[in-house]
Amino acid sequence: MDITLNPSELETLANRFRALSDPTRLQILMVICNQERSVQDICDRTGLHQGNVSKHLRLMKDAGVVACRRESVWRFYRVIDTELLLLCRSTRGSLDSSKNSSNLCQS
Numbered sequence: 001m002d003i004t005l006n007p008s009e010l011e012t013l014a015n016r017f018r019a020l021s022d023p024t025r026l027q028i029l030m031v032i033c034n035q036e037r038s039v040q041d042i043c044d045r046t047g048l049h050q051g052n053v054s055k056h057l058r059l060m061k062d063a064g065v066v067a068c069r070r071e072s073v074w075r076f077y078r079v080i081d082t083e084l085l086l087l088c089r090s091t092r093g094s095l096d097s098s099k100n101s102s103n104l105c106q107s
Contacts, residue, residue, distance in 0.1 A: 012064065016084060019063035024048065025056045026088070032066065033085050036078035 031045045042053050057077055060066045067080045
């Protein structure tokens with residue numbers, strides 16, 4: 001199968017893969033893959049510091065992977081590129097086919 005992408009599409013795709021190239025960002029992505037969560041909730045679930053989480057979320061937002069919604073002083077993030085979630089699940093399944101890949105996301 002041939003896939004032809006123009007330079008702009010190639011840059012967008014490269015940015016999205018770059019956004020997934022860090023273990024911390026993947027960890028954050030798994031926390032928000034099933035539902036929108038606040039930055040504080042993400043910090044609580046990952047044990048990461050707020051500044052670190054915010055930095056990674058900003059990068060993923062700029063890459064078009066997640067979206068942010070403000071409510072008063074809170075910011076809530078959700079995954080908007082569901083194709084990337086499918087890619088992560090598929091990759092996880094190929095890493096260890098004996099485990100159920102649906103357990104990738106945290107509840």
